Amino acid sequence: MGDKTGREDFFERWERVTDILAAAENVCVFTHTSPDGDAIGSATALAIALRRTGTDARVFLNGQPSYEIRYLLGDEAAGLVSTDGVNNLKIGKNTVCVTVDTANRSRLDRCFAETLGDFRTVVKIDHHLPTEGGDYADFEFTDPAWAATCEGLFPLIGNLLARKNLTVDYAIAIRLYSGILTDTGRFTYTNTTGNTLRTVASLVDITGSEIDWVAKVNYEYKAESTFRLIGISFEKMKMHLGGRLVSLALRDKYFAQADATLDDAGFIVSELMKVIGAEMALLVKPAEIVPGFEPAEGVKRDFKISLRCKPGYDVAAVGAKFGGGGHTCSAGATISAESIGEAENAALAECVKALE
């Protein structure tokens, strides 16, 4: 495909892609596993915009996203999002796939990754750092300078809608706003730029000022079970290197004690970074909770690690050691191990190296 990421022909390439999208039988939008606000915000905003222009588009997820971002899915009856894996996926001769916020093939749920070769065209829109396995699309629109995929998507969607004399409306703007708000930690992370804030200014011109509920839903309101899990987490977190590194292994039994689900653990790694002196945080949790789990020799299972760090360190590199990735200060990976302690120790060893 030649130069897939050059800036000079960015919008020219997008013009070509919009031609392909307009001529598509249908468009399937994929995003990364354990989708966050930016993943769901960008996927749904794009699908809505495509539908506005008369293109049949749908977002495919493998299960429900965490509860605080479910408002982005929209009215279920409208069928904008299918949460049933590949069960409702129909790939015709002229079906196009767009992935958003997905740095590499292995960040997709396996059921979706396996279908990529069946699509006529695959388009990637993302803001992660280049990573191994990232070269999976025919057309790529990636810029790590975007604080969120939603930031880069805003002008692309504007361009797509302008062809039909349409503009970004509330339903699209609130989703893009949600993605930027969450990927910047409410505009507190170092990824926040002038362009990020100018994009948000344009979005708020469209949404109007009643956006307070987005932050409240994402950051303030929490289920009772989440509070119980937070209590256990603060008790069980461990400090290393004199407090520079904070780790927490959330065992199956803690989830049982709190009557909590993996959803409840979503934000806890960011809480660990709030300890004064912490420069890096590691959270380990089972990929799936198994009540009453007892490790057995030679039997491995998957654990997810979430990593955060202060600017100046690089947890994307730590994640990459285990086949994952992300951003310099926010990353993740999956580790296969016999026990959560084994997964935690493997990740801790890499964190310690990264802090040296």
Ligand SMILES: [Mn+2]
């Ligand atoms: Mn993102």
